[in-house]
Amino acid sequence: MSADLGPLTVTRRSGSESILANGATVGSLGDFWSWACSDLANNTMRGVLAEYLVALALSSATGTRTEWDTVDIRTPERWRVEVKSSAYLQSWAQSKLSKVLFSIASASGWDAQTGTSSTDVLRRSDVYVFCMLHHQDKQTLDPLDLDQWTFYVLPTRVLDEHCPSQRTISLASLRRLDPLETGFSGLRKAVVASCAEGTA
Template identity: 45%
Template sequence: MTKELSRIYPLRRSGNEPLHSNGHSLGVTLLDFWRWSSSDLISNATRGVLAEFIVASALGIKLDSVRDEWGAFDLETPEGITVEVKSAAYIQSWSQRNLSSIMFRVPKTRAWNADTNVQEKEPRRQAQVYVFALLAHQDKASIDPLNVDQWQFFVLPTEVLDARIRSQHSITLRSLERLAGQAIPYDALREAVRRAVREKTAG
């Protein structure tokens, strides 16, 4: 691989950067783009990224870097624990006849290395711990994805998912509750993730 085609490491942006024509500002900024593209926090795609951000903040991860969209796992805690975040919600942006059924996708994947552009041969779950983030609020008029009290969190060591006899591709909320127990609030999430790794090590 030539140096000119090596991996690009994104710089953290401020939002003040202008859309421009060869240096001539066109009067709109990157912040305008973010507002235009990402203000619908209930949208499935944006909600998933927001869930990662919320979990990262709960786990004490520094937020002064840039999210790695193509990473083998979503987050790494200050203690070095690798975490995968999955999100779901009862309420969607569109008109609904009923609240959505809750199911999380948990397939094994073939990790891809952005530095080498090489993908692993065998699929597996890449992180040590899974955090399932459920936007549990059920009233459209008052839903606020920025309110962490409207979220519920469930934590499972990856080995528990790997050992499941039922589907290896997805898990329902009922099955998740049987495996993980009661939901964990935002302020207890960091200790729950640590405990999941400690229990795995002790076992």
């Protein structure tokens, strides 16, 4: 691969950077973020927020997020963490609360550094963190209030043993697998315990 076409070095931005047209400032990166990312209840942005919350708990929120890595978070301890999110409430009008489902599908892998894919279809993490935005009152929903979240932590090997080809899992089925359930303050401890169990 030509060095000119290798991976970009992405540096963390502050939000104060200007958007320029013919040398004149027409907006800012922070304005763009506010425009694009303020709806934290939609499935896409809630999922990114969930990844950040887990990374924050695991002291892995430095640098920048890698969009297409084979796992969501790589910790300083070299734990590989997959993060999934779900919620009862959505941004759109609802006639009832949403059914809680988490994706657990195996997948092929893609290496962001080399731009190559692996054809092996499997779960590549050591542990899954299922992030449940459990709040059920739409008028007071605030995904930034971590008291509105519950986290379920499970070694990946448990999913491989009990749900080898399953693509999604309901909250009730997940609970039957006996994950560690915690609030944000206990999340790191739960991941440490699950990673230890997963390699035992």
